Amino acid sequence: MATVQATMAGIVLRVLAQPGQRVEAGQDVVVLESMKMEIPIPAEQAGVVAEVLVNEGDFVNEGDDLVRLES
Amino acid sequence: MFAKVLIANRGEIARRIIRTCRRLGIATVAVYSDADEKALHVREADEAVRIGEAPVAKSYLNIEAILQAAEQTGAEAIHPGYGLLSENADFARAAMERGIRFIGPSPEAIAAMGSKVAARETVKRAGAPVVPGSEGAVASADEAARIAAEIGYPVMLKASYGGGGIGMQVVNSEEELRKAFASNSARAKAYFGNGEMFLEKRVQRPRHVEIQVLCDGQGHGVYLWERECSIQRRHQKVVEEAPSPFVDEALRRRMGEAALAICRTICYENAGTLEFLVDEEKHFYFLEMNTRLQVEHPVTEMITGLDLVEWQLRVAAGEPLGFGQDDIRRDGHAIECRVYAEDPEKMLPSPGTIARMVLPEGEGIRNDVGVESGSEITPFYDPMIGKLIAHGRDRAEAIDRMKQALDAYVMEGIRSNLPLLRTVVASDRFAAGDTTTDFLESWGKR
Numbered sequence: 182m183a184t185v186q187a188t189m190a191g192i193v194l195r196v197l198a199q200p201g202q203r204v205e206a207g208q209d210v211v212v213l214e215s216m217k218m219e220i221p222i223p224a225e226q227a228g229v230v231a232e233v234l235v236n237e238g239d240f241v242n243e244g245d246d247l248v249r250l251e252s
Numbered sequence: 253m254f255a256k257v258l259i260a261n262r263g264e265i266a267r268r269i270i271r272t273c274r275r276l277g278i279a280t281v282a283v284y285s286d287a288d289e290k291a292l293h294v295r296e297a298d299e300a301v302r303i304g305e306a307p308v309a310k311s312y313l314n315i316e317a318i319l320q321a322a323e324q325t326g327a328e329a330i331h332p333g334y335g336l337l338s339e340n341a342d343f344a345r346a347a348m349e350r351g352i353r354f355i356g357p358s359p360e361a362i363a364a365m366g367s368k369v370a371a372r373e374t375v376k377r378a379g380a381p382v383v384p385g386s387e388g389a390v391a392s393a394d395e396a397a398r399i400a401a402e403i404g405y406p407v408m409l410k411a412s413y414g415g416g417g418i419g420m421q422v423v424n425s426e427e428e429l430r431k432a433f434a435s436n437s438a439r440a441k442a443y444f445g446n447g448e449m450f451l452e453k454r455v456q457r458p459r460h461v462e463i464q465v466l467c468d469g470q471g472h473g474v475y476l477w478e479r480e481c482s483i484q485r486r487h488q489k490v491v492e493e494a495p496s497p498f499v500d501e502a503l504r505r506r507m508g509e510a511a512l513a514i515c516r517t518i519c520y521e522n523a524g525t526l527e528f529l530v531d532e533e534k535h536f537y538f539l540e541m542n543t544r545l546q547v548e549h550p551v552t553e554m555i556t557g558l559d560l561v562e563w564q565l566r567v568a569a570g571e572p573l574g575f576g577q578d579d580i581r582r583d584g585h586a587i588e589c590r591v592y593a594e595d596p597e598k599m600l601p602s603p604g605t606i607a608r609m610v611l612p613e614g615e616g617i618r619n620d621v622g623v624e625s626g627s628e629i630t631p632f633y634d635p636m637i638g639k640l641i642a643h644g645r646d647r648a649e650a651i652d653r654m655k656q657a658l659d660a661y662v663m664e665g666i667r668s669n670l671p672l673l674r675t676v677v678a679s680d681r682f683a684a685g686d687t688t689t690d691f692l693e694s695w696g697k698r
Contacts, residue, residue: 189603190601190603190630215601215603216593216635218635228291242603243603
């Protein structure tokens with residue numbers, strides 16, 4: 182079990198992965214907006230999305246869990 | 253002159269405007285979002301009004317809340333600063349309709365320069381040069397490809413209503429153009445509510461040089477020389493200077509006169525900036541006009557001795573300039589470095605709390621900052637947290653003072669671009685004045 186975490190504080194602009202979807206290492210799963218910039222957040226390892234923990238428009242802090250993956 | 257002015261902005265520029273108002277005996281009203289309740293600009297203003305939640309759409313872009321704050325406090329005029337609502341013609345018009353003076357040009361002048369396509373037409377009418385490109389918006393990727401083939405690759409694809417580099421891309425081939433057209437148009441639609449695109453020829457090894465103008469309401473205008481702003485990342489400026497090491501007297505005069513001709517065409521009033529690209533052969537092409545105070549205005553103030561915010565206020569209050577082109581000084585050289593809360597390597601934002609901040613002091617040094625030790629840098633706003641300006645008798649002295657000031661600058665708790673600024677200012681390429689717009693891109697590739 183692995184989680185994809187926010188690399189910085191920001192607002193969830195888009196969620197790119199749905200539960201059950203297979204993602205590859207390096208594939209963007211969430212796009213954050215911070216300081217007027219779009220920051221794509223990739224999965225560090227391949228896996229299947231078990232749960233998306235955020236909704237578009239949510240505020241997240243650095244280190245917050247965004248997506249849970251099952252390998 | 254006004255008795256009370258509301259500042260519809262935040263951070264360093266709100267503080268900078270408060271400073272001049274105070275000197276002129278004008279009372280100030282700050283506005284703030286929930287994220288800025290403890291901000292310096294709120295504490296320093298004579299009054300402060302909360303205008304909404306942290307996201308800009310709910311506060312600093314909330315026209316109704318800002319106008320109500322002005323009415324409620326009895327402010328006679330609104331200074332919009334830069335960014336946010338500063339170039340919003342609807343805001344300027346709404347203020348005017350409610351009897352509040354907008355410190356800036358007329359809504360018509362803002363609108364004339366607000367769409368890049370319309371601005372291009374206006375500039376051509378004024379007889380000033382523009383970059384060859386599509387005459388107006390392109391309807392489709394097919395049309396874009398046909399025009400690009402005519403003017404020759406590389407071309408710049410741009411959003412008509414874009415800004416800050418969003419919806420803008422260099423394309424080198426038809427294949428790239430077709431891909432870029434759809435994605436940039438969608439992005440521009442999401443950001444600016446309009447996905448209209450146009451094309452321009454890519455000028456090779458260009459410099460970004462802009463002319464500062466100041467026009468009163470009696471039809472009299474002057475240009476306050478140029479600023480060199482070529483050092484950029486993601487089409488946002490990082491280091492600026494005045495005068496430009498590349499511009500000679502003849503070019504300066506030609507650009508200044510072209511700038512004033514454009515202003516006359518739209519009956520421009522107040523401070524404004526005309527941005528040009530200058531190629532290796534010193535041809536210049538109009539890029540866009542910023543119908544507001546510019547972030548980098550301090551370098552112009554340092555060499556002319558004029559307070560641009562003071563003149564914005566005076567002109568808006570109906571005073572004539574009372575001086576001509578020959579009265580404007582040009583003393584020494586000034587450089588500005590923008591301090592960004594961002595990782596200097598990846599150039600990604602770095603929100604957080606500033607644990608400790610110590611500003612450099614010294615001869616010719618000016619700091620315009622919006623934060624202090626203990627300030628929280630939130631993800632809601634621009635990463636620029638301050639500007640460091642150094643003035644010297646000549647460029648070499650200004651560089652020297654800037655180097656020392658950057659070395660003394662302390663910023664702890666967040667990542668900042670100070671390490672990048674230090675290497676740029678100390679580099680041989682900067683010393684040689686070889687500052688083209690690819691400066692930072694080619695930097696990363698060394």
